[in-house]
Structure formats: C-alpha cells, structure tokens
Amino acid sequence: MKKNLEMREISRRHALGMIVAAGSVVATGMPAFADGAAVASKIKELTGSKSIGEGSIELDLPEIAENGNAVKVAFSIDSPMTSDNYVKTVHVMADGNPTPDVASFNFTPAMGACSASTRMRLAKTQNIIVLAEMSDGSFKQAQSIVKVTIGGCGG
C-alpha cells in the first residue's frame, strides 16, 4: 500500500515537470526581442560614443520577479543637485524586451536629490541598464540582472 502511494507521488511530480518543460518551449518560441546589441547601439546613440563612468548609481531591483507584468525598478544617484552639478537625465533600458527602452527621467536641481521609482514589464530574464547623463555632459552606467518567472509579454 505504501509503495503504491509513493509511486503515485513520483508520477504526479513527473507530470508537473513535463508541464513546466512544455511551458518553457512556448516561451522561447516568441520572436523578435531586443538583445544586447540593440541596447549597445542605443547607448552609443545617447552618449555619442563618449566613455561611461561607473559608480554612484544605486539600483533597487528584485533578484527574481515572479510576475513580469509589474517589476519594481528604482534607482538613486549620489549627486549634490546644485545648479552647476546635477543629474540631467536617466535612461532605463532592458535587453530582453521587444524594444530596449523602458523609460527616461528628467531631473532638475529643485528636487534636491536624484532618485525615482516606477514599475515595468519584463518579457523574460534579462539585464536592466541604467544610464545617467550629468549636467557637465558626462555619463554613468549601472546594470543588474532580473530573473523573470512569468513574462509580461502581453502576447
């Protein structure tokens, strides 16, 4: 009797595994996604091939997002935010979505600090790239990977 029960357990687990595997085949069958190259050319276009610095950008992204339809994205950038030294624009990009752009934010010194938070759609596991343009024309970049369980593809 006990043995019988165990066998049933295994076969149920096995069946579940097969469903998950089938699901991932469907997911990879989706066409036309942006990739690293699309983001790289976008960055080149924005920066005019200027060199990009690192650091002072703090990202707040989940490691794993269960629902790709609404993934929190927040960042803060260490800046005095005075009229001659402030963060002008911040671009948020994703390299695994149908298009690389997510949103861009325009800051002014009146804000007193540089940070923002919103929610985005992610089609699959991918890198989130944050590119900041300073008032002196220099650029800073940070990136982080978000693992997506169920994509917010809307397809």
Added chain:
Amino acid sequence: MTKIKPRVKVPSKAAVGEMLEIKALISHPMHTGRAKDKKGNKIPRKIINKFSASFDGQDVFSANFEPAVSANPYIAFPFKATKSGEFKFTWVEDGGAEFTATKTMTVS
C-alpha cells in the same frame, strides 16, 4: 473601458528644507500594441507617454514612458520643500489627450 483617473500623494504641510517623496499614479491600461483581444485582433498601442510635474509654474521633474512601463503607471520622485505653492501634474496619452491633477502644499 476603465476610467482614466490620476491619483497623487503630496504632504499638505512640510518644513523648510525637508526632503519629500511625491507619488503619482494614473489608472490606464497602457496598451503596448502587441497584445491581442479575445477575438485575436491586435489591440492598438495606447499608452501614457509622458508625465510631468511642476511647482508654482516651474518644471521640476518629467518622465517619458515607453510601452515597457506597467499598466497603471506609478512614479515616485524626491522634492525638497523650500516654499508654499501648488504642484501640477500632467499625464499625456498617445494621441495628445491630457490628464491633470493639482495639489497645494504649505511650507513653514
């Protein structure tokens, strides 16, 4: 269709020099132009593509949204209180329709 309704959270009172967090949300489906309806027809793209905030007529913050921004777009940003005044928030939809909200704040 759901009604498009903005909601904002701004403290009504603040101290001079205080750092505030302003939160704004608008109910909007943010159609990406990729999803299909039940009959299999493509739903045309219709999103809120721009959000902007001004204080006493001066622009303080704006954001450009792409279809990758979630439905009911939410945005939070910092603001340093220096004087009393009125916030005005504007959302622009594809096609040019505008939605606005205002909030006054007393700073002492």
